[in-house]
Amino acid sequence: MEMKSNGNKPTVxxxxxxxxxxxxxxxxRNFDLTLKQGELVGLIGPxxxxxxxxxxxxxxxxxxxxxEIYFNGTNVxxxxxxxxxxxxIARTFQNIRLFPNLTVLDNVRIAYHPxxxxxxxxGLLRTPRFSAKEKELTExxxxxxxIFQLDRIxxxxxxxxxYGEQRRVEIARALACNPQLxxxxxxxxxxxxxxxxxxxxxxxxxxxxxxxxxxLIEHQMRVVMGICEWITVMxxxxxxxxxxxxxxxxxxxxxxxxxxxxxxxxx
Amino acid sequence: MELGFLxxxxxxxxxxxxxxxxxxxxxGRPSIWAKIAGLVGAFAVVQLALTDINGFRLLNNFDNGxxxxxxxxxxxxxxxxxxxxFNGQFSLGQWGFYGIGAYAAADITYRWINGDARGxxxxxxxxxxxxxxxxxxxxxxxxxxxxxxxxxxxxxLIGALIAGTVAVYLGNQLNPLITPLLGTAxxxxxxxxxxxxxxxxxxxxxxxxxxxxxxxxxxxLPVLTLGSDYFGIATLxxxxxxxxxxxNSDTILPFPEMKGxxxxxGIPKLTxxxxxxxFMMLVIIIMRNLIHSSTGRSLVAVREDEVAAKxxxxxxxxAKLFAFVVGSFFAGLGGAVYAHYIGFLSPGTFDFLAGFNPxxxxxxxxxxxxxxxxxxxxxxxxxxxxxxxxxxxxxxxxAPTWRFVLYPITLLLLMLIRPQGLLGSVxxxxxxxxxxxxxxxxxxxxxxxxxx
Numbered sequence: 001m002e003m004k005s006n007g008n009k010p011t012v013x014x015x016x017x018x019x020x021x022x023x024x025x026x027x028x029r030n031f032d033l034t035l036k037q038g039e040l041v042g043l044i045g046p047x048x049x050x051x052x053x054x055x056x057x058x059x060x061x062x063x064x065x066x067x068e069i070y071f072n073g074t075n076v077x078x079x080x081x082x083x084x085x086x087x088x089i090a091r092t093f094q095n096i097r098l099f100p101n102l103t104v105l106d107n108v109r110i111a112y113h114p115x116x117x118x119x120x121x122x123g124l125l126r127t128p129r130f131s132a133k134e135k136e137l138t139e140x141x142x143x144x145x146x147i148f149q150l151d152r153i154x155x156x157x158x159x160x161x162x163y164g165e166q167r168r169v170e171i172a173r174a175l176a177c178n179p180q181l182x183x184x185x186x187x188x189x190x191x192x193x194x195x196x197x198x199x200x201x202x203x204x205x206x207x208x209x210x211x212x213x214x215x216l217i218e219h220q221m222r223v224v225m226g227i228c229e230w231i232t233v234m235x236x237x238x239x240x241x242x243x244x245x246x247x248x249x250x251x252x253x254x255x256x257x258x259x260x261x262x263x264x265x266x267x
Numbered sequence: 268m269e270l271g272f273l274x275x276x277x278x279x280x281x282x283x284x285x286x287x288x289x290x291x292x293x294x295g296r297p298s299i300w301a302k303i304a305g306l307v308g309a310f311a312v313v314q315l316a317l318t319d320i321n322g323f324r325l326l327n328n329f330d331n332g333x334x335x336x337x338x339x340x341x342x343x344x345x346x347x348x349x350x351x352x353f354n355g356q357f358s359l360g361q362w363g364f365y366g367i368g369a370y371a372a373a374d375i376t377y378r379w380i381n382g383d384a385r386g387x388x389x390x391x392x393x394x395x396x397x398x399x400x401x402x403x404x405x406x407x408x409x410x411x412x413x414x415x416x417x418x419x420x421x422x423x424l425i426g427a428l429i430a431g432t433v434a435v436y437l438g439n440q441l442n443p444l445i446t447p448l449l450g451t452a453x454x455x456x457x458x459x460x461x462x463x464x465x466x467x468x469x470x471x472x473x474x475x476x477x478x479x480x481x482x483x484x485x486x487x488l489p490v491l492t493l494g495s496d497y498f499g500i501a502t503l504x505x506x507x508x509x510x511x512x513x514x515n516s517d518t519i520l521p522f523p524e525m526k527g528x529x530x531x532x533g534i535p536k537l538t539x540x541x542x543x544x545x546f547m548m549l550v551i552i553i554m555r556n557l558i559h560s561s562t563g564r565s566l567v568a569v570r571e572d573e574v575a576a577k578x579x580x581x582x583x584x585x586a587k588l589f590a591f592v593v594g595s596f597f598a599g600l601g602g603a604v605y606a607h608y609i610g611f612l613s614p615g616t617f618d619f620l621a622g623f624n625p626x627x628x629x630x631x632x633x634x635x636x637x638x639x640x641x642x643x644x645x646x647x648x649x650x651x652x653x654x655x656x657x658x659x660x661x662x663x664x665x666a667p668t669w670r671f672v673l674y675p676i677t678l679l680l681l682m683l684i685r686p687q688g689l690l691g692s693v694x695x696x697x698x699x700x701x702x703x704x705x706x707x708x709x710x711x712x713x714x715x716x717x718x719x
């Protein structure tokens with residue numbers, strides 16, 4: 001397949017031969033993926049195909065059985081999750097994981113912790129630097145919230161928010177980590193069609209605005225087909241197809257994985 | 268039953284709570300001079316109440332004792348609130364660190380007034396060397412990736428043991444240089460004047476805190492990898508081990524002056540209202556500044572969701588260890604202040620059952636509320652130890668036992684009515700931390716056109 005205009009862009013993420021066994025079960029086997037700067041790539045597949053396991057390995061929550069993950073040329077396998085986040089990979093979760101009893105603002109401000117700009121001593125002694133930086137990061141956090149139209153509810157406790165707003169807070173929080181690569185795990189899960197359209201606009205917008213590379217797991221075909229430039233399809237831990245949305249839609253293997261054998265002839 | 272006493276006690280409890288509220292309010296003023304004036308005023312009011320004016324004292328000896336007990340307990344309970352309330356690690360080890368602080372500080376001053384400087388020398392050098400060694404090992408370990416916790420723990424332990432041995436050796440070598448200046452208990456030398464004793468006392472309190480913090484670092488490193496409930500059991504074990512060592516301090520440990528289960532007597536009573544107030548305010552201010560900073564937010568994030576905290580770039584294991592060490596530091600300070608008020612330490616005080624007291628206070632006051640912990644400590648001590656004990660003792664000799672029926676019932680009711688604790692997560696004045704009011708913003712840039 002041709003490489004479009006992204007051909008000469010630098011590689012952000014390169015995954016080679018990634019394998020993860022849980023006991024005797026291969027959750028992911030020989031997974032390869034390359035993401036270039038600024039790409040928006042979808043990762044799809046039926047339930048249990050190993051998509052979230054791939055995410056967990058990229059972010060360091062699981063240690064791969066074998067294989068390499070290069071982020072900007074550095075192998076991140078074996079690093080602690082927080083070290084990987086600090087290198088510039090942020091994520092959201094399939095089942096929203098906000099800090100439930102904290103306010104929306106604090107949820108976002110926590111993401112500033114690794115780059116808050118002052119030390120613990122500054123905080124304990126309340127130095128001018130503490131006050132200045134704290135004010136600055138609060139302003140920045142509010143800015144993020146206003147982009148996501150959440151600034152009016154900055155003082156609400158996160159667990160009291162409706163589902164769609166919780167999703168947006170989670171994305172805002174991930175962006176506050178100042179990432180280069182954003183991993184979105186089923187962002188449209190549980191959303192109604194109107195919210196899905198808004199979400200697609202939002203993903204486009206943040207990609208342009210923050211110059212992000214995005215890897216997206218999604219079940220909703222209209223989201224994936226609508227916004228992704230490239231799609232990788234997984235089934236039973238293995239990659240079964242890659243290509244543009246149009247190619248994927250016509251790929252018999254993909255149709256078989258989703259709908260079962262025999263349907264290919266009908267389609 | 269005396270109605271006057273009841274009313275007086277109630278009035279006292281109300282006055283104490285008003286006092287705490289006022290202090291927090293005045294400390295919350297923006298001007299630094301208001302804060303200083305508030306601190307000095309708050310100190311002076313109680314000092315005045317403790318002073319004998321023409322044979323009249325507002326706070327009698329009994330209240331006096333309760334006051335110091337409450338100050339020490341505030342430090343311990345705030346430390347526990349940091350570990351359990353803010354960081355979410357259920358710990359029963361706080362009482363053990365309280366005991367370690369009490370015994371360590373008492374040993375320093377006891378030896379000092381009896382013409383032996385080794386307590387101060389060994390503990391002073393030990394904590395200094397120990398801190399340097401631990402920091403050194405930590406810096407060195409940063410270079411490697413994925414070291415098992417037990418391996419790094421072994422390294423830290425060996426480092427700490429070497430530092431301890433060197434400190435004991437140096438202490439024994441340096442001691443003869445200082446001993447002549449100390450004199451004996453009967454004939455105090457030039458370094459045993461009351462002023463110098465106060466300095467040694469302040470040093471001993473701080474060293475006891477640091478010592479407790481170092482022990483908690485070594486203990487917490489492997490144990491904090493356990494999940495919450497298992498961590499609770501392990502810390503309970505720690506308290507029991509410390510208690511057993513106290514009971515046998517003159518047989519299996521080389522500290523004959525601690526007199527094992529008979530209790531350590533003759534500790535100089537050096538705690539004044541000034542030092543108790545000073546250390547309590549120190550703990551409150553450190554705690555408040557810590558909680559309302561980025562580090563504090565990261566600790567709370569770990570309590571709320573560990574996986575999400577990791578994904579936000581927070582070092583979860585480090586945050587847990589940090590909260591545990593700082594909490595134990597507070598407990599060590601509290602123990603040291605308590606020891607020099609009471610003048611007598613018995614292992615019975617540090618029994619693990621008594622170790623539930625700070626836990627009850629923290630839950631009672633509200634997990635994650637500093638105000639709740641402080642008011643609950645004072646209320647608990649003055650109500651339970653003060654009012655209830657005196658009232659019941661007037662109803663017959665056996666009646667005070669009813670305390671432990673009435674008081675669990677109070678707890679039961681509270682848990683049923685207000686499971687989030689008396690104050691929930693409300694904070695007063697100063698403890699609220701920096702407030703800000705966001706400027707009303709006109710939408711700077713619409714993110715996306717919402718579909719109508």
